[in-house]
Amino acid sequence: MDKANQHIILKTQNLSIGYKSNKNDIVIASNIHIELHKGELIGLAGANGIGKSTLLRTLTNVQSGLNGKIFINNILLSDYTSGELAKTMSLVLTEPIASKNLSVFELVALGRHPYTNWVGNLSTEDIDIINQSLELTNIETLKHKKCFELSDGQLQKVLIARALAQDTDLIILDEPTTHLDMYHKAYILKLLQKLVKETHKTILFSSHEIDLAIQLCDKMIVMTEDDVVSDSPCNLISKGVFNTLFPEDLIVFDKHTGSFRVKK
Amino acid sequence: MLKTNTYTFSFIALITLLFICFFVNISLGSVSIPNQAILKSFIGTLDHESWQYIIQNYRLPKAITAILVGSGLGISGLLMQTLFRNPLAGPFVLGISSGASLGVALVILGSGIFGGVFATLLVLKWTVVIAASLGSFLVLLAVLLVSSKVRDTMAILIIGLMFGSITAAVVSVLSYFSSAEQLQQYIFWGFGSLGNLSWNEVFIFFIIYCLGLLLSIISIKGLNTLLLGENYAKSLGLNIKQSRFIIIIATSLLAGTITAFAGPIAFIGLAIPHITRQVFNTSNHKILLPAVFLFGAIIMLICDSIAQLPTSDYTLPINAITSLIGAPVVIWLLVRKRKMIF
Structure with missing residues (x-):
């Protein structure tokens, strides 16, 4: 090694x-x-x-x-x-998110919270990182969908993208x-393996x-x-x-x- | 959050609507004043003395009060719904209105029981305002003290409701021992009223309102993060306790002063955020907060215009009108869209 x-x-x-x-x-x-x-x-x-x-x-x-x-x-x-920790470690929890009315992009964008200004405006760098996270998790096509429209498997990918956007080690x-079927269980874990290889997180x-x-x-x-x-x-x-x-x-x-x- | 531009048109439309409603509200009343005279009075060239007096000292402060009340209640409702992540929460879940009711009940109803000092105090209108403020402040303080011991935000909701029940019980005991006259006086306070505020009172109202508004604007980022739930918000570095405190203080400043000056206005605080979400279809507070402000102000102006029954000498209780107008609107929106957006 x-x-x-x-x-x-x-x-x-x-x-x-x-x-x-x-x-x-x-x-x-x-x-x-x-x-x-x-x-x-x-x-x-x-x-x-x-x-x-x-x-x-x-x-x-x-x-x-x-x-x-x-x-x-x-x-x-x-x-x-808490601010430093948020830049070092990100989480995907089992609890459902409180508002399912967020769009996929908005939800992933919330991952940038530790880096944005007092009112949460996104810089072009923030938007680039959000788009990269969407790309890495293969959910660019879902970008403008609302969370209540997603399947469990898709929602899990979105939450992983949010954690990626937080840009932590x-x-x-x-x-x-x-809650996922056999295929999506394998899919999610395989996705995690891919992310580790590509981002070295x-x-x-x-x-x-x-x-x-x-x-x-x-x-x-x-x-x-x-x-x-x-x-x-x-x-x-x-x-x-x-x-x-x-x-x-x-x-x-x-x-x-x-x-x-x-x-x- | 990218699509802020697409909302520009809606905002321009709402602002225009707000000006129209403001104008219509001022033009209507028991004395009919022609529209041109109202325009003239705004630029100060009206030479009809009694009209000028009516507009300047009665209708204008009332219209401004309507805007402050509608927008303030709407915003505090929005803050509570997001903080408690509960679509049924409103500005009064923390026991603010029940505290104010208790304060006013003690002054109006208690004057019969305790006699003397209270009875002479009643002459002053400020007594009611101060009693309402003190009442809501003390109940809120109790809720805050108890809630600092619990970690769960939902527990604060229940504690607020419990304090509401306690104060309601005290009020009914007081009413039981009161005379019919005093009861009537108390019930009239409960009807709510936007008029009767002098410029001095509107000024004080406005300053406290601005403080509450400022704290709400500071909370926008935290509110958006809370949409994920408290644990996610914490993992994003949000100081939950501090944000929760600021949000609660903002709500109590807004809803507390409104109740003190205009009485417990029902429904607006609960309904406006829902109406706004249905129209704007977003959860982003950067959009929702100004939109709720505009919707609240517009709907309150409309309700007030209806309540004064134009061309007649009667004024209906504003509290009844807000529910009569507001409830069907919310039902219609929900039926049309067939889903609750939260």
Whole structure:
């Protein structure tokens, strides 16, 4: 790997996540060491309720960690002002956007918010970046459509374009493939892989599409009851991490196909 | 946001309409004054003394009040609908009008119960204005204090409604112990009125209105970001707490003074943003804010022209007219377009 690829975008040190309460903290996962490099596509996998969302919420500064440190571009996450952080990290969330009356262009343009003036006027540079984002996600034709006219798959692409327009080193997506059919699940994840290759951004997403993630990701973070492991998909398979992902009474991981099979 | 130019025509049309409505509003009244005389009075060459007096000290302040009331209520309705992301929100969801009602009820109805001091205070019209301002300010302060403890914006909406219920209950207890005369006086305040404002009062009204308007304009960028939802807005670097505070203060300045000077005017604040969205078909507040201003002013002028029942001596309660005119317009727009735009 060349030097640029070694640049660390996000690093956690001895991080433990959970919820603070008056008496004793509720720890969801602890001792998390993650390193995300520039130009990597990273999938976050884990069973329902294992703490994927809590981890993402902690990494995006929505809630604070219980212990340990998070560095983004070698600066402590807690030292960022909200404006600086908005220029470093963009999000695609699972919640629906509040107003579906926005046109696609308007919605993507809101990604330029951290860079525009007090009333939000777009410069020609802003418009160029918005058009590039629309182009990269293949939605130029939808430009003037309203969001309520879009299918779930199209809307997801628009939200990804918005995150791209925010022009950040790191994009974090929370379950971008829910509500989508099999084709569009693959389409969205493939799109993320393309974006990583073409823009050299770092993209982290959580997903339940483990077989697709194994095929497309450079690295995966797997959360199990006992541990949070991050490594390349191949190494994770040979370590047998995926076998511990779910209770083994119903489905088992097949090493050769890289997917889960229902027990006969 | 690119297509700002395509709205230019609509804006020119609306501004023209506003001038026409303004003129028509001034030309109508219980005393009929010819149009030429009105034009003359604007440039100061009218030599009919009583007409000049009527226009200068009665009709002109009333028309200006109508513009301030209509646009102010429309804008505060727009701010609340976006902040709460709820198409049913209006300028009074934060308990502003119920606070004002409580203040006025305490002065008018309470004068019978507490007697003495209050009764003499009643002579002054300013007492009602001050009571309404104080009432809405105190209720709003309570809502703000409680809402600073909660993180969820929706909770503020509920808290505002709860404070509304409490004040309504106090008002009904007060009315129960009041005389018929006092009740009538209170109910008349509730009808709302755009007239009866002297130039001094219009001036004070205008200054506070401008402050509220300025804060609304500052909030435009934040309001647009809030269209994505609070979590997205936060991820874009918006300081939610600060924007929320500015938006609430802007609304309370606008809706609070309007209620203090003109009474609790119903419906306009809820309906104008919807009418504007149906016509302009955008969510961008850079377009919506001026458009809501124009629509609010125009519709309020029309409602006031109708309320004074031209050529007759009667004036209908403005509060009834706004709903009678406004509600069918909103229903018609929704049926025609068959969908709610928000």
